[in-house]
Amino acid sequence: MTIAPLRLLCAFSLAASLTLPAIGQGTPSESQRTGYLRSLAALQPIDAHAHVQKSDVAFTAMLERWNLHLIDILVVDDKEPSGVSLEKQRAAALAFIQSAHGHASLCTTFDPYRFSQPDFVQTAIDGLNRDFANGAIAVKVWKNIGMELKDSSGHYVTVDNPRFDPIFRDIEAHNKTVIAHQAEPDVAWGPPDPKALDASYYAKHPEWNMAKVPDALPKKTILEARDHLLAEHPHLRVVGAHLGSMEADVDQVAATLDRYPNFAIDTGARVAHLTIQPSPKVRAFLIKYQDRVLYGTDIEFMGKTTGNAAVEEWESQLARDWRYFATADTFDYRGHTVHGLNLPPTVLKKIYHSNAVYWFPGVEPK
Numbered sequence: 195m196t197i198a199p200l201r202l203l204c205a206f207s208l209a210a211s212l213t214l215p216a217i218g219q220g221t222p223s224e225s226q227r228t229g230y231l232r233s234l235a236a237l238q239p240i241d242a243h244a245h246v247q248k249s250d251v252a253f254t255a256m257l258e259r260w261n262l263h264l265i266d267i268l269v270v271d272d273k274e275p276s277g278v279s280l281e282k283q284r285a286a287a288l289a290f291i292q293s294a295h296g297h298a299s300l301c302t303t304f305d306p307y308r309f310s311q312p313d314f315v316q317t318a319i320d321g322l323n324r325d326f327a328n329g330a331i332a333v334k335v336w337k338n339i340g341m342e343l344k345d346s347s348g349h350y351v352t353v354d355n356p357r358f359d360p361i362f363r364d365i366e367a368h369n370k371t372v373i374a375h376q377a378e379p380d381v382a383w384g385p386p387d388p389k390a391l392d393a394s395y396y397a398k399h400p401e402w403n404m405a406k407v408p409d410a411l412p413k414k415t416i417l418e419a420r421d422h423l424l425a426e427h428p429h430l431r432v433v434g435a436h437l438g439s440m441e442a443d444v445d446q447v448a449a450t451l452d453r454y455p456n457f458a459i460d461t462g463a464r465v466a467h468l469t470i471q472p473s474p475k476v477r478a479f480l481i482k483y484q485d486r487v488l489y490g491t492d493i494e495f496m497g498k499t500t501g502n503a504a505v506e507e508w509e510s511q512l513a514r515d516w517r518y519f520a521t522a523d524t525f526d527y528r529g530h531t532v533h534g535l536n537l538p539p540t541v542l543k544k545i546y547h548s549n550a551v552y553w554f555p556g557v558e559p560k
């Protein structure tokens with residue numbers, strides 16, 4: 195009985211959306227949200243950036259409900275107790291992938307903290323090859339390379355270090371893809387900014403605030419090392435996570451995509467950074483580079499999170515991002531008024547599906 199007036203209100207809001215942010219434009223109604231998710235499901239969406247290490251019936255049902263396929267990414271992180279063991283993480287991710295009825299693929303990794311061990315390269319390659327044989331489609335290199343890892347003489351190791359070369363050659367020889375999360379948002383190198391989009395992350399993870407690390411490499415140096423890798427391995431496919439850490443300006447992303455044809459980007463955890471740039475500029479960027487941008491959420495489902503909480507997190511994020519990319523609504527996106535990009539259906543299909551199929555051979559969406 196209370197639904198009818200709400201629906202009416204939403205109808206008015208949609209009509210008014212081009213002129214002013216009207217009441218009802220903040221949180222979408224349940225039926226609006228379901229509508230966004232249904233439209234998304236029709237594209238057979240692939241979330242190209244997810245971290246799942248739990249198996250759960252409600253979660254798998256959500257994947258089936260929205261035809262959603264995940265690329266499930268492993269990272270070895272010595273700052274998190276749960277991130278230290280690659281074996282345990284791999285086992286948990288593979289158990290999830292098995293339970294997901296074809297709705298997930300593995301992006302594996304190697305343990306970079308073994309860098310100075312004499313058998314580092316061969317052990318890394320052996321592990322990757324085992325994972326490739328078990329269906330892994332990609333390999334993650336994480337921000338600890340460039341921001342944390344040091345060699346035996348105390349120098350930071352960047353991703354273009356020649357010791358990694360045989361590993362990248364092996365990945366290329368197996369026709370697999372690298373997901374490169376190099377560097378962090380600009381704010382990580384500046385003073386803490388409580389108003390920054392990623393402020394809550396750095397409040398929880400002050401260890402990644404480079405302003406507090408006296409000898410930290412500048413962000414520019416880390417991204418130049420990433421670019422050097424792209425130049426040195428022109429036939430290696432690399433997807434730069436988080437807008438390639440060039441989140442502040444799509445022009446910088448465009449310049450890098452122009453320079454390196456083997457490079458694409460994912461949107462993981464950075465759609466908000468797009469929403470604070472002018473919509474016409476972002477829209478033009480996404481249309482021009484429609485073959486090089488992959489949708490990803492970067493949501494985690496592990497540890498104490500329940501299946502229902504993970505479902506809620508994915509569904510609300512998928513709906514919010516769909517509203518931004520696919521509609522012409524004016525609405526609140528995490529505290530900012532944004533203008534939906536209203537991207538053409540052909541572009542949406544590429545960003546949400548076809549680009550992941552192209553950049554990650556072997557990904558098998560249901």
Ligand SMILES: [Zn+2]
Pocket residue numbers: 243245267462492
């Ligand atoms: Zn991630």
